[in-house]
Amino acid sequence: MxxxxxxxxxxxxxxxxxxxxxxxxxxxxxxxxxLVTEAPKLFRFLDLGxxxxxxxxxxxxxxxxxxxxxxxxxxxALTLAEETLKTLPCPVxxxxxxxxxxxxxxxxxxxxxxxxxxxxxxxxxNKGELMRRVRRLLGxxxxxxxxEPTLSEGEDRDGWLGRVEHGSRLL
Numbered sequence: 001m002x003x004x005x006x007x008x009x010x011x012x013x014x015x016x017x018x019x020x021x022x023x024x025x026x027x028x029x030x031x032x033x034x035l036v037t038e039a040p041k042l043f044r045f046l047d048l049g050x051x052x053x054x055x056x057x058x059x060x061x062x063x064x065x066x067x068x069x070x071x072x073x074x075x076x077a078l079t080l081a082e083e084t085l086k087t088l089p090c091p092v093x094x095x096x097x098x099x100x101x102x103x104x105x106x107x108x109x110x111x112x113x114x115x116x117x118x119x120x121x122x123x124x125x126n127k128g129e130l131m132r133r134v135r136r137l138l139g140x141x142x143x144x145x146x147x148e149p150t151l152s153e154g155e156d157r158d159g160w161l162g163r164v165e166h167g168s169r170l171l
Contacts, residue, residue: 024055027147031059031114040141042066043111048099049073049118052080056114060088068092069110071099100126103133110137116147 035043041064047056050070060068067090072078078094085092095102099115100122113134119127134144149160 027116028055028059031055031145031147032061032063034143034145035059035063035065035112039063039143040111040139044109045069046110046113046137047071048103048113048115050081050094051077053084055116057084057088066090067110069095069108071095071097071102073098100130100133103130103137106133106137108137109139110142111139112143112145113138114145114147117149119146119148 035045043063043065044067045056045060045065047053047068047070050056050072051074053070056068056070065088068085068088070078070081070085070092072081072094073096075096078096081094082092085094099118119130122130131144138144152160152163155163
């Protein structure tokens, strides 16, 4: 992606984030709670589709993270992530790649795999293969955590769009 296209799309994306239109703050607060209470001690965190990693950095603060691995297709986003993650108390590895392709050749074990709002870009067959690859990387107490936009029971696409537009939440 050219730098000009990245900047234009990134500015739109940042508006969604900054105004919390997708409830990102709440999601990353939930992720933080899970990492504190359920992740293995000294866990290695794999962030698929990491973008600039601002959400993951916030979720990882005060946890026992011992290694961070981020994968994203966008080099400009990874450049931002490199700066964002300087405050983590662990080694950081960033990989520019399609995350499904990166997983195909990944051999390092991890304890937590996080994918936030990126899995829906895959078709059903590729989602299944990606999940099988993740399972092979995780230890017996590993966590595979996914955040995706989903329909509520009995809700159709128009209902979901209306719910999101009006900022209602399911509690």
